[in-house]
Amino acid sequence: MKVDGFGGGEICAAEEEATPTENPPAPVIGTEENERDGEELFVPPLNFAMVDNGVFRSGFPESANLSFLQSLGLRSVLYLCPEPYPDPINEFLKANEIRLFQFPIDGCKEPFVNIPEETIREALQVVLDARNHPILIHCKRGKHRTGCLVGCLRKLQKWCLSSIFDEYQRFAGAKARVSDQRFMELFDVSSFKYTSFS
Amino acid sequence: MKVDGFGGGEICAAEEEATPTENPPAPVIGTEENERDGEELFVPPLNFAMVDNGVFRSGFPESANLSFLQSLGLRSVLYLCPEPYPDPINEFLKANEIRLFQFPIDGCKEPFVNIPEETIREALQVVLDARNHPILIHCKRGKHRTGCLVGCLRKLQKWCLSSIFDEYQRFAGAKARVSDQRFMELFDVSSFKYTSFS
DSSP states (O other): OOOOTTTTOOOOHHHHHOOTTSOOOOOOTTOOSOEETTEEOBOOOTTOEEEETTEEEESOOOGGGHHHHHHTTOSEEEEOOSSOOOHHHHHHHHHTTOEEEEOOOOOOOTTSOOOOHHHHHHHHHHHHOGGGOSEEEEOSSSSSHHHHHHHHHHHHTTBOHHHHHHHHHHHHGGGOOHHHHHHHHHOOOTTOOOOOOO | OOOOTTTTOOOOHHHHHOOTTSOOOOOOTTOOSOEETTEEOBOOOTTOEEEETTEEEESOOOGGGHHHHHHTTOSEEEEOOSSOOOHHHHHHHHHTTOEEEEOOOOOOOTTSOOOOHHHHHHHHHHHHOGGGOSEEEEOSSSSSHHHHHHHHHHHHTTBOHHHHHHHHHHHHGGGOOHHHHHHHHHOOOTTOOOOOOO
16 A cells, blocks of 8 residues: 555555455555554554644654654654664664654653753754654653753744643643743744744 | 744844843734734644644634634634634634634533534545645634544544544543544544545
8 A cells, every 4th residue: 555645545445345255455565463444554653743844743653653654754853862763763764764863862850850952952953944854853752852842843933831831731741841841931042043834 | 024834934033133221122013912022922722733734623712812823824714613703703714714614513511422423524524625724623622522523534544543542632631531532433434535635
C-alpha cells in the first residue's frame, strides 16, 4: 500500500469488499501487526500531535510507530534527549533520508530541573527554518522538553501565556511543571524572526 | 498589523526596539486588550489544536479569540451545537466570508448521551471536503462532540483505537466518556473515501 501524506493512503476498494468467507488479505510487507478488518493501522507515537503546518510533536518513537511516521514524509527530526537512538530508529532515518538534529537535554526531575536556554534557542532556530519541514520534535514522553520548545514557538507566534500553558498542560497532564512554565514565561523571543509556516 | 497564516504576522522591529522611556506604541485598532511588551497577543479558543492540514478544533469561540481565528484564514466553521451564535460570532463569520455548517447535537450528560451517528456522518463529509478548508470544528468545550468527530476522522485515517482514545482523552481530560469511545469504536468508516489532506 502506498503511504503518502499525514495518515495518508486511500481506502482500498478491494479490501472494503472482502467478506469473512473469503481468504483474508495477505499481510502487508514491512508493516506492523496492527490491523482492523484486514487493513493496516497506523500507530502514532505517544503524545503525537500536529503543532503547525509542517511541525509535529510526540514522545519517543517505537518500532510500531515507524509506518505512521513514514506517512508524514518527514524531512527532519529534532530529538531533545542525550541518549543515542536504538538501531531501528537510526535505520529508519537513514532509509527515509531524514535529517537528525539532536539537542541533548537531560530529563531531570523537579526540583532539579534545568531547561538550558541556549539549547532551546538553537533548537527553535531549527524549527523555524522551513527547509527542515516537515519536522518532528520529540523527547522521551513529549511532555517537558518538547512542551517547553513548543511553548517558546507559541510565544514567538504571540500566543498569550494562558493559552501556551493550556497547551503545555494538555500534554504534560499530571506531570506539568511550574518550572517549565516559568521558563516559557521568561524566554525572550525578541531576537527571533517568525513568519507563518505554510 | 497584517495578520496572515496560522498565528501569523512578523515581529515588528520598531516595537522590538522600543524602550520603556519612549512613548508606548499606540494600541492596535480592532484588536483585543491582550498585550505583551506592547504587542498584540493571540488568544486561541479553549482546547484549540490543529488536527491536520487545514483542519482545526476548539471549544466555543469568544470575542477575545476572533483576531486569532482571523489569522487562520478560515473558509468554514463546523459548529456542533443546536444553540444559535451570539451576534459577534455571526458578524465575524460574515465579515470574513466564512461559511457556517451547523450540525445541532445536544450536549447531553452521561448516562443520557446520544451522539447521533447520521449527524456525525454528514459532518465528517464536510470535513473531508478540502474545498471547505481551512475549517474549524467546534462545540462548546471541544471535548465530546468535537472529540467524537475527530475520532471518526482518525479512524478513517486508519489510526489504531488506542491512539484515537489517547487523543480524545487529551482534550476531554477528566470528562472523558466511555460512551463516546464506544461510539468511535463502532463507527463504520467503510462508506467514506479519504485521501490525505495537503
